[in-house]
Amino acid sequence: MKKQRKKNVREVAMDLLEAIEKNQSYSNLLLNHAINQNRLEQKDIGLLTELVYGTLQRKMTLDYYLQPYIKKPNKVESWVKQLLRITVYQMVHLNKIPDHAALNEAVEIAKNKGHKGIASFVNGILRNIQRNGMRQVDEIKDPIQRISIATSHPEWLVARWVEQFGLETTEEMCKLNLQAPTQTARVNRTKATTEEVMTLLEEEGYAVKRSEWISEAIHALRGNLAKSTAFKSGLITIQDESSMLACCALNPQKDEKILDACAAPGGKTTHLAEAMSGSGEVIAIDLHEHKVKLISQTADRLGLKNIVTLALDSRQVQDHFPQESFDRILLDAPCSGLGVMRRKPDMKYTKKADDLVRLQAIQLDLLNAVTPLLKKGGMLVYSTCTVDESENHQVISRFLSDHKEFVGDSTLKERLPQALQTFVNDYEIQVLPQYIGSDGFYIACLRKKV
Template sequence: MRLASLIGHCSEAVAAIAADERPADNVINYFFRSRKYLGARDRAFIAETVYHVLRHRRRLEWLAGQYFAAQGLPAPHAEALFPSLVALALMEEADEESHAQELAAAVTERAEIPGAQRFVPSARDFLQRTDTLNWPPDPVARLAIEFSLPDWLAPRIVDMLGLDEARRLASVFNQPAPVILRVNPMKAPREAVQSALAAEGFECDPTPLSPFGLRLRERSNAFTSETFKRGWFEIQDEASQIVSLCVDPRPGARVLDACAGGGGKTLHLSALMKGRGEIIALDIYKRRLDSLRDRARRDDCQNIRVRLIGAEDSPAAELVGKMQYVLIDAPCTGLGVLRRNPDARWKVTPDSARELALKQRALLDRYAACVAPGGRLVYATCSILREENEDVIEGFRAGHPEFAPADLAGILSRYGLAHLPAPGAHTLRLWPHIHGADGFFIAALHRKG
């Protein structure tokens, strides 16, 4: 497909994602399914360009405004905004003069872009002088623009981490996440999975944190491998794997996964239990549980029982006080996984974060009743916000004196990870810029008695 047409397709995809509440990957998958004429190379080009725009959208919009004002051109109207952002994104990626010339020829065909005839050469020169632009004098305001963060989120990150570390985190958030696999030890050890994948052309290396993880050296569709079809691994980030290690269920135990979703952590828990005992996996979405059933069959996880529940349902009577381990992987803002879902930053507001925190606390209150005396309760989110994490746990503990902090270092010592939490701590934060994993919060409590 000609580059001018690809720019149009990229612009349509960005506009579709901006107008849809669903995650970007869902929207772009539908975009491709409805355009079956696109070949594999065209789809790859569109996806890569669209995700670059999503990661850097606010900065690109600001640069576009500065550029058009400097050129004495009107700001692009709605139909021209996204093509302008796509063109700027492609200019940032154009590492050779020949690429820039090809892009210039393509952009001249996009008449909706103001000054299209001279857009590429003049904008390319403009992008080389960004340090001289009129950035906001406030360093937090500049951070928000430079790293494409909402105005409300940037100061919260700075308050937590300080300006310099906040910039490092924001920079990592705008980089693509690696593809991390979790081996299924019931099928094969990590070394065998690594060798089998290499034989199929998927080179990977052991992950530094999870003893069950492998990191692909290059982004590729490992789902097509025979190794995957045999149930030898799942796609799962290291931070998500560590959540299951904090639960650390023993074979033969009874486990409740109260917010199972598609079942990534459920399957890992089953593997840690060597398929023995029982896992009750709950969720409010049937399609997610159907996916979990399929994945469990492939992975030979036979101790998982799925149950569809209502959003406000109380736990079934036979679960109350009977479960040795309860995991609440709570629905959250997802602000710790912006590498994977870059558009999420624009779909979360302070109000929606507060509403989620109330739901998270309600889930804890509801399912804590299922923990047996002496049992373990683990709460996790993929959010970086304190109000979804420490505040929720502190509020819960204030109202539930029957729960005491668990020693996460002691729990994780079985996996060589005692260094991750502070000594004696019952909470753990994982950061993309520090640990190379998704941003996660984990808390572990035990029920007295």
């Protein structure tokens, strides 16, 4: 029986990429599992993360580089393609790793996992690339196809965005999606000030800086804040700045009763509860029991007593609450997530245009279900972490045409950071990732007529 050998970091990365592609699994979950299973050293964890996310982010570009050297791509095994992608990624993007080292490592993995013939095939392709170089993306004449290949975004998506935002804005957004996001945290100001938390984190060895746009937000320049004492003590919550805007827009007041209709994992719920200084009541609903438990656990960690959780399909809220019983409602609707592709690069290759149409129907159903629960004069914020008009502007336009009792609230602008005010269009804003380096996010602010 062949003795089980310890896999090196590149082989672990290759296996991970194959599993992600074959099973359409979430890269973050598989990565964490692989780190624990393979007992990797700290220095290797960084390289593994870089190889997996970097190769995923640039998959289409890497295939474009490889394509002239592979005569019969359909006959190449999946794991061999992943090995070639990882190696080319290292050759192009990782300056600290010499080409010959990456190449020799790939040949060794091919020999161990396959046979001499595969090792020879891998060696031949990589030597050719080393000798002749990569072909240039600039050779592609069609601008949509060029952006697609250069930034590894599917052509249908690039074409769709060009129609909505124009060529220049789309290219800028696609390029930004290739950059690793900065970790951002929200300070729990019921317990401490932003300055106090930053001092504690710095004393613990973290490098942080204050957000330019949101007073309770901080950026991690070094270290994972989720492992900090400040996090364990309930002083911070990991949350992107664009997601924090939902609370700014809703503008909760003390002692109000607020509904968070699609609340898991609870970042916005707890932000609302903190903004009310622990007063009033935030009722947080989500469809899945295990996700509702996450919200409760987060509320406990933060020491927030004004949150009530409930596992419930938000389309059935009218069976559980009287009409006009909430002062404000937040509906952070299920969406395609096209605004968070920097964090989930595998998403780029699995989404289809049909998904957006299907989601639009769900989003409208949810709006129609929750709005009777809002008091007259009350405020509704609809938000998504996507950048596509079909799930955002089109949904709200349709809703307003069907619900004459609602109007757009043009005071939204006053409640958002100054850097974003220029992008507000009356009662709605589409935040693109390049605006403040955050996730892509949409907010519409509506008011129920008195």
